[in-house]
Amino acid sequence: MPVSNSPLRLYVPDDLGVGLTIPLPTDQSRYVVQVMRRTVGDPILLFNGRDGEWQGEVERADKKATTVALSKSLRPQTHEPNLWLLFAPVKRTATDLIVQKATELGVTVLVPVITTHTNKDRVKAERLTSIAVEAAEQSRRLTIPEIRAPIHLTGAFTNWPDSHSLYVLDETGTGAPIAQVLADFKAQQTGSGAFVMGPEGGFTETELDLLRALPFSTFVSLGPRILRAETAALAALTCWQALCGDWCSSIE
């Protein structure tokens, strides 16, 4: 099915339910009417991260104030595995790629962490959120990930629950093979996991010591080649979904 013929699929913050009419904000109205040329009666799918996925039809096609009348529920909201990614911001293109792909791969929380070798300590949260929303819309995901404000690595694990397993992507090669580590995780059934990855220059020895000392941390290896930051992030999230997450059972 070519994507162009599929109904548009949009994230909205509003409550969704039978008989409701949802007003779209200006940017979405313009996108629906002017960019995608949808008109009255055309189907639109909506989700809000709480009420599942709904089908509606364009009730009013207006480039500033389009409305969608909901007709039926298509999918109920389902449980999502709790999977976090703490990443040192890299170059803009690579950071964008991490956010887009992590969203497709079902990450629930993204946390930019500032480390000694991080060469970029600012991220535009609004920009990253819009990338995540678009990726969620296109991937048929029912939620959007939460994007936290940047935090220094040294303060990132205050009040961290012991049951939230932390996997350190360790390019110095001291970690155990990721498939083996995640098989152990699955056996424990603690249910939630997080990966932390350093910047291109790697973690410092002090940072590695800090991470090693955490009672909930495990160092993992991603094989004999040196992966770029964005590749490592995607590979780790992929392994988690395939081995412990929502790729384990056939859905739909």
Add this chain to the structure above:
Amino acid sequence: MPVSNSPLRLYVPDDLGVGLTIPLPTDQSRYVVQVMRRTVGDPILLFNGRDGEWQGEVERADKKATTVALSKSLRPQTHEPNLWLLFAPVKRTATDLIVQKATELGVTVLVPVITTHTNKDRVKAERLTSIAVEAAEQSRRLTIPEIRAPIHLTGAFTNWPDSHSLYVLDETGTGAPIAQVLADFKAQQTGSGAFVMGPEGGFTETELDLLRALPFSTFVSLGPRILRAETAALAALTCWQALCGDWCSSIE
């Protein structure tokens, strides 16, 4: 270790061995001398896909004809798992990303396949090869993947050995979870695998029937979300390396 301080690492076609002096072609000479500002005596690492990794030093620094004198072998050539990716070419940026990431993830052969919904039936093999070489150089890989000429899907499996397991990335949801399928593969120890993925528009029913009828094919699922073509490719290769490939054991 910041990458900028590391020795340059270059792929060359020449034989490598103790006492040999390797002439670099013009483009590499210019890169080494003018771009990276290396001079006589600076270390350079070389690999050719056959003789492992060698350390050498710049013997003559010339923007058109730099030479490197080899001093010692750093790593022997090692066995690489045989892992192929057959992919329908997508937009240029996404195709470039597939080639770069697949190289980091250790793919051995890349085959562009033309399908009914493929909207781009030409790829610039030279351009893709240079992306693969750069990714191999940066990832400390000891080989570069082979990039084949594009072939129509209908002819892609002529003379395909039965022992070369083919996994079809099936976004229609009929496949089994990838981790389960690859666990079976590992148990069989046939040793070589290939993934085939369709274009953004998916395979046609006729193409799916063709793929289903192949005696060496298995349909796999990558979870409940719809992944972009490049994400699906990287996720599949990641799962293979993590579960059956060279990420299974700690190396180095």
